[in-house]
Amino acid sequence: MELKALHLYAAVLAVLLCSSVNFIQSPTDVLGPVVLLEPTPSSARDFGAVVSDAPFAVMRPESPGDVARLLGALSSAPGPSPRATVAALGAGHSLHGQAQARGGIVVETRALPRDVRVVVAAAPAHGDRAYADVGAGALWVEVLEECLRFGLAPPSWTDYLYLTVGGTLSNGGISGQTFKHGPQISNVLQLEVVTGKGEVVTCAPTKIPELFFAVLGGLGQFGIITRARIPLQHAPPKVRWVRAFYDSFETFTGDQELLVSMPEQVDYVEGFMVLNEQSLHSSSIAFPAQLNFSPDFGSKGRKKVYYCIEFTVHDFQQDGSSVDHVVELVSGKLSYLRPHMYSVEVSYFDFLNRVRMEEESLRSRDLWDVPHPWLNVFVPKHGITQFKDLLMDTVSAEDFEGPILVYPLLTDKWDGNASAVVPATPDGVMYIFGVLRSTDPARCGRACVESIMAQHRRVADEVCRGIGAKQYLARQLSPAHWRDHFGSGWGRFEARKALFDPLHVLGPGQGIFPRTD
Numbered sequence: 001m002e003l004k005a006l007h008l009y010a011a012v013l014a015v016l017l018c019s020s021v022n023f024i025q026s027p028t029d030v031l032g033p034v035v036l037l038e039p040t041p042s043s044a045r046d047f048g049a050v051v052s053d054a055p056f057a058v059m060r061p062e063s064p065g066d067v068a069r070l071l072g073a074l075s076s077a078p079g080p081s082p083r084a085t086v087a088a089l090g091a092g093h094s095l096h097g098q099a100q101a102r103g104g105i106v107v108e109t110r111a112l113p114r115d116v117r118v119v120v121a122a123a124p125a126h127g128d129r130a131y132a133d134v135g136a137g138a139l140w141v142e143v144l145e146e147c148l149r150f151g152l153a154p155p156s157w158t159d160y161l162y163l164t165v166g167g168t169l170s171n172g173g174i175s176g177q178t179f180k181h182g183p184q185i186s187n188v189l190q191l192e193v194v195t196g197k198g199e200v201v202t203c204a205p206t207k208i209p210e211l212f213f214a215v216l217g218g219l220g221q222f223g224i225i226t227r228a229r230i231p232l233q234h235a236p237p238k239v240r241w242v243r244a245f246y247d248s249f250e251t252f253t254g255d256q257e258l259l260v261s262m263p264e265q266v267d268y269v270e271g272f273m274v275l276n277e278q279s280l281h282s283s284s285i286a287f288p289a290q291l292n293f294s295p296d297f298g299s300k301g302r303k304k305v306y307y308c309i310e311f312t313v314h315d316f317q318q319d320g321s322s323v324d325h326v327v328e329l330v331s332g333k334l335s336y337l338r339p340h341m342y343s344v345e346v347s348y349f350d351f352l353n354r355v356r357m358e359e360e361s362l363r364s365r366d367l368w369d370v371p372h373p374w375l376n377v378f379v380p381k382h383g384i385t386q387f388k389d390l391l392m393d394t395v396s397a398e399d400f401e402g403p404i405l406v407y408p409l410l411t412d413k414w415d416g417n418a419s420a421v422v423p424a425t426p427d428g429v430m431y432i433f434g435v436l437r438s439t440d441p442a443r444c445g446r447a448c449v450e451s452i453m454a455q456h457r458r459v460a461d462e463v464c465r466g467i468g469a470k471q472y473l474a475r476q477l478s479p480a481h482w483r484d485h486f487g488s489g490w491g492r493f494e495a496r497k498a499l500f501d502p503l504h505v506l507g508p509g510q511g512i513f514p515r516t517d
């Protein structure tokens, strides 16, 4: 459908954005040709599919200047504060409406230039490393494809690549490489940001660091990221991908911690719980090995749970035997259920893009565009057994659909200046538990999804209060819950908001800073 263009004239804003008639004195001077479009269904929808807040309008900016004009106008209104809010929308893979703006304006960052410019030449300012300058609306898969043409790739990933650069940098961006390289927010050299006040600013760790670190893990509260400079490393043509099975949680996590203590040898470490045949099958879709593993899951009431570690070793194919040797050396130290270790050699691209195959399988079963009551929690090492037991009390192992990821991360790889929140850990080890459930609407309706979310809240509350765990990717219930979430970091977060988005225009879908009218 041809979308109706709405020019941002003062009268239009006054009526439609419920603002004062004095809101913009001479709109054409201030705004230039800013164009708002009618909302589409995707502007009120996300992957979680539990929250749907329609905006008043959508903006598809062609440049950072467009975003700056919009935010500048909304934050420079004289008189009573304007009530319009703005949410950046990347790929819309949030879970609880975080990229939505009820009655406000959604800025689609995919419309911004998405070029990926790879700079191979040594750049002394960045420690001689190659880097890529990328539009924040680019998907990570697009970044990967372009970088691989130069034999290069970013070091830190998410499991799923169809997320935007701006979206993951606003949260954290974690995967099995995080133990070694840190999250994606620890792998950024420079950002271009349009602040909530409408200023286009280039920032870096040594240039306006307050804005740079505020925005990383900043939940879209301080500005809209329009470009990012990402360091690159040599990409291996192939990786050796290994999976090993366990029937003891303690042995499983003990071996994971052993693996993350070997960053010289190992390039990626994750793991997941194997609750039933289906979870064994779906986790194997992208892993092209013949598994001779037929575990006994026990009977109702005495269910048995298994665990799977996966790790990879990059194969630069310089010496045919070296990767075999490393895998042998590493696996020789592990205490998996012998003989259940399986290994495959796949291209680096296929490995990084492995979740795409799971997506296709779920789509073919009509299980992709369904509600996703996910729970993601960073749990300090000392609390992982308690968390796992609490979680298992809420999970019916027979019919659970989706992976439960469990793997360790090292807190010293997270830059404490960034806005992202992780637990304090005396030994520097925390685990991510990702309970990534898909619900089939035919079997689990609205009330069922709500009850799963309520269970998750109870579990999260208990472990956050009891053992200092922190939720990841969650929308907290109220500003007071957000204050608890940030803990001692709240004052800094609030001060950064006052500096970069004093009128609370940005990020309404997170529910952190309500507009004050």
Ligand code: FAD
Pocket: 046, 047, 087, 088, 089, 090, 091, 092, 093, 094, 095, 098, 099, 100, 109, 136, 137, 157, 158, 159, 160, 163, 164, 165, 166, 167, 168, 170, 171, 172, 173, 174, 175, 219, 220, 221, 223, 224, 225, 226, 473, 507, 509, 510
């Ligand atoms: P959106 O959902 O569009 O936006 C997320 C938040 O960021 C919103 O608050 C939005 O306003 C803000 N935002 C978006 N773009 C910008 C911008 N340019 N500037 C400022 N703020 C912005 N996360 C991991 O860490 N590791 C994983 O392995 C992982 N796997 C996932 C797999 C799937 C299938 C899904 C659905 C999610 C996964 N995630 C993972 C979570 C994902 O990283 C976040 O949901 C991320 O925000 C998604 O990016 P997006 O482009 O869809 O962001």
